[in-house]
Amino acid sequence: NAGVTQTPKFRILKIGQSMTLQCAQDMNHNYMYWYRQDPGMGLKLIYYSVGAGITDKGEVPNGYNVSRSTTEDFPLRLELAAPSQTSVYFCASSHRERGYEQYFGPGTRLTVT
């Protein structure tokens, strides 16, 4: 199994541009999550999904959107990028029965200038 994969690994955006961060998992996990990690701030939940077609906001959803058309994929969309969205983004997934254990992808480092 590849586990949780994320693309791209790095990206530089100009203010106002848009992009989609890709996330996929091959473990047949029901739950998927998007976090952002900022220095000294820990991880903050942006959006999560409990299954295909079901998504919900986390702690810091403003400026982001998600979709979950399949069990495997959970892309994160940034519209009108702002410098405040400069961060490292992690996608994670967990199984329905062992949901307390989250499996993380390697992250995407995004810079907005």
Added chain:
Amino acid sequence: AQSVTQLGSHVSVSEGALVLLRCNYSSSVPPYLFWYVQYPNQGLQLLLKYTSAATLVKGINGFEAEFKKSETSFHLTKPSAHMSDAAEYFCAVRLPGGGYQKVTFGIGTKLQVIP
């Protein structure tokens, strides 16, 4: 409501010395507690978890943590540090019965191991 506090954003130990990373939680009921490790340029990996069974929990790579309700603590320890232990460690908390998305992470502690 739940929260977690990690004391010390940076900890340095000598190779072979005891590793002690501190985590205190605040919760209305006994929570589930986790330690995750993040190696440079990688995602987080679960190190160990406490889910209301044995209070002394053993994890991977020789780490262990003890749940102490009276002290609201879940400190992470390892008897002898290795160079490969250099990483950032995150304590996390979730209330039983809460959704799996309701995990609160601490701000992290960077462990430096000095040869």
